[in-house]
Amino acid sequence: MNKIVCSGALFYALNTKRFLFLRRTKGKQKDLWGLVGGTNEGCETPWEGLIREIDEEIGHVDIKKTMPLETFVSHDNHFHFHTYLCVVDNEFLPILNHEHSGYAWVEFSKWPKPLHHGLRNTLQSKINLSKLETV
Numbered sequence: 332m333n334k335i336v337c338s339g340a341l342f343y344a345l346n347t348k349r350f351l352f353l354r355r356t357k358g359k360q361k362d363l364w365g366l367v368g369g370t371n372e373g374c375e376t377p378w379e380g381l382i383r384e385i386d387e388e389i390g391h392v393d394i395k396k397t398m399p400l401e402t403f404v405s406h407d408n409h410f411h412f413h414t415y416l417c418v419v420d421n422e423f424l425p426i427l428n429h430e431h432s433g434y435a436w437v438e439f440s441k442w443p444k445p446l447h448h449g450l451r452n453t454l455q456s457k458i459n460l461s462k463l464e465t466v
Contacts, residue, residue: 334408334410335370336371336413337368337371337410337411337413338368338371338378338380338384338415339366339367339384339412339413340366340367340384340385340397340417341366341416342367342418343418343419344421344436345395345419345420346421347422348438348439349422349436349437350439351425351434351435352364352366352435352437353367353425353427353434354431354432354433354434354435354443355430355447356431356432357430360447364445364447364450365446366414366450367384367385369384369387369388377413378415381415385417387428388427388428388430389425389427389434390425392423393420394417394419395419395420396418397415398415399415400416400459400462401456401459403452416463416466422436439463439464
């Protein structure tokens with residue numbers, strides 16, 4: 332069984348102190364709020380896959396700083412999801428592809444609902460919340 336490796340980015344804008352969320356358009360995640368990201372292709376590293384996904388889903392973004400936030404590993408070690416915090420100087424207008432129907436820049440702990448269940452778990456972690464509060 333091959334390992335599935337995915338990466339996602341939670342964007343944070345320094346000028347407004349807000350986070351970017353995207354609303355999914357299809358599949359099991361339809362109408363849920365989530366992150367930019369997806370499944371790595373071929374022999375991409377988690378970071379390489381994330382950069383490709385960012386370009387595909389919202390266009391080129393000038394990232395000032397990136398920090399790993401969390402890596403989720405399933406109990407059977409088959410699924411790995413790498414979540415990064417990507418800091419930008421200013422909020423931007425994402426150029427959404429067909430995978431998303433909307434976006435929202437929101438303040439800390441004012442997360443949009445309904446959240447993707449994996450992201451909800453990430454944002455309920457005291458360790459992750461502490462990291463996000465200190466950006």
